[in-house]
Amino acid sequence: MAVHLVRHGQSAWNVAGRVQGQSPRAGSLTAAGRAQAAALDVTGTVLVSSDLPRARETAEIIAARLGLPVLVDAGLREQRLGALEGRRFAEVQPVIDGLWAHPLRLPPGGGESVADLHLRVRRTLGRLAARHAGEELVVVTHGGPIRVATTGVDPVSGSAVPRVAVGNAAVITVRPGAAV
Template identity: 50%
Template sequence: MPPFHVRHLHLVRHGQSTWNVEGRLQGQTAHPELTDLGRAQAQSAADLLAERVTGTVAVVSSDLVRARQTADVIARTLGVRVVDDPDLREQSVGDLEGLLTSALEATPDTDDGRHVSEVKWGGGESLEDVHRRLAAPIARALTASHDHVVWVTHGITACVALARLAGRSHRDVEWDPIVNGAVVSTSLSRP
């Protein structure tokens, strides 16, 4: 059997944004920026990664402002450049984006046989769409020439990515909250 090269993937949820504070659904809305706390969370994540990362590293970020601002802090601390990857964006929730979460009303279960993870909320993406979208960046991480790959992404996207990395479907995502600025590390191996 050929030897395996182990790569480490570190998923970082962006720091607190202005819309996190306001309680708004962000989805793929590009402009919400980090708060002062969000910048501090980004620096804490960067400091933690500086302790964990040995060898070569790539920092890959969602191109949405809150993620990119977090990635810039991490990349500066690690001494590398950021590569933007729109595949790491948050789930689009269409016309629900910008609404206060407190103003949302529960909707009835789908009666057409679809699983809740297959519903395109607000006309955006379903979790199934996000799961499918993450195949490409996972493949790129597996073939990266770096020992460590840092993804700066979003809460839902990170949860879906962890499910996909564990071989689970879009219907079997674990919803343990990933707080702003958190770092979740895992190992990837391939022959």
Template identity: 50%
Template sequence: MTDVTTRPSVLHLVRHGESTWNLAGRIQGQSAEAGGLTAAGRAQAQLTADLLAERPVRPTAVIASDLVRARETAEIIAARLDLPLEFDPEIREQNLGVLEGQRLDSPFADDPTAQDTVDRLWREPFLRPDTGESIADMYDRVHRAFRRHAEARPGLDIVLVTHGGPVRMAATAEPPTPGVPVPRIGVDNASVTSITISAVS
């Protein structure tokens, strides 16, 4: 039998289901005022939980961002997998500071819309919004968390319930470079993005 420590850890990154602020078109970030899941979001989370339960290698842990929308998604998944739920604030969404709570289509500062400001953060990955963090800051934070969870459970499958920003960071293999835009790929609500992390030799 193959020792699980000889295979890479597999992290199944789940974006939370549709939230009330997703539906309202408001920027969430790490805002304590951002709402939980909509009815559609709960249904999405249940479907994802069922898909994870049917995988040939069953996950051994469910770890979630402590923000409400991720926590509610993770509760549904953990219940379906019959696993305890752990929390890790390091897999939170990007801290967007003064942008949080703004409507995406509303004017913001010198930009036509707050969405334009968010897009600029991805074009200039070391730019920080007031009281927030840059894309480069988020990259360092979430990759540190991914590595930590993989090393804590070598060779096992783990579910991390997180947000769009951290999932995009998983698709960014190299740290951001000043002046080089970071692709802002689409990440659907309750989608699963699986990555492998090999044990440190």
């Protein structure tokens, strides 16, 4: 069994350099993002997506090619970043980097810590892997969830988590036990 973690295609706020988080204003994919999703070389027997528009649209494009329904799970959402959402990334990058360096810290204006994100995503992926045992999962999500799903660090202990780059339409394949 494999789990293919897919980051959504390019969104309007990616282009604008804005922090998306779970903001309903973040919108969906650009034309380039739709082309990225259409070009993804991923296969599976079950397709699950975050409920945020940019991930759902990516999943729907993949689903059309694979002939699969899209199952939606809010547990796959991006980190809730409070007052940082909608701000220019360049202006708040030190704050965001600080959240990953100190994973128990909450974002300004509410939201969830990296440790909270880690627990939510690990719980969600574990539940999906158990429910679809023996099947190949395609999971369309966001950069933050992919980072915490693939890190070897335990953010709940307070250990810093590397904020590795996860490009739009990136596919990272993991095996059960390695990340779920």
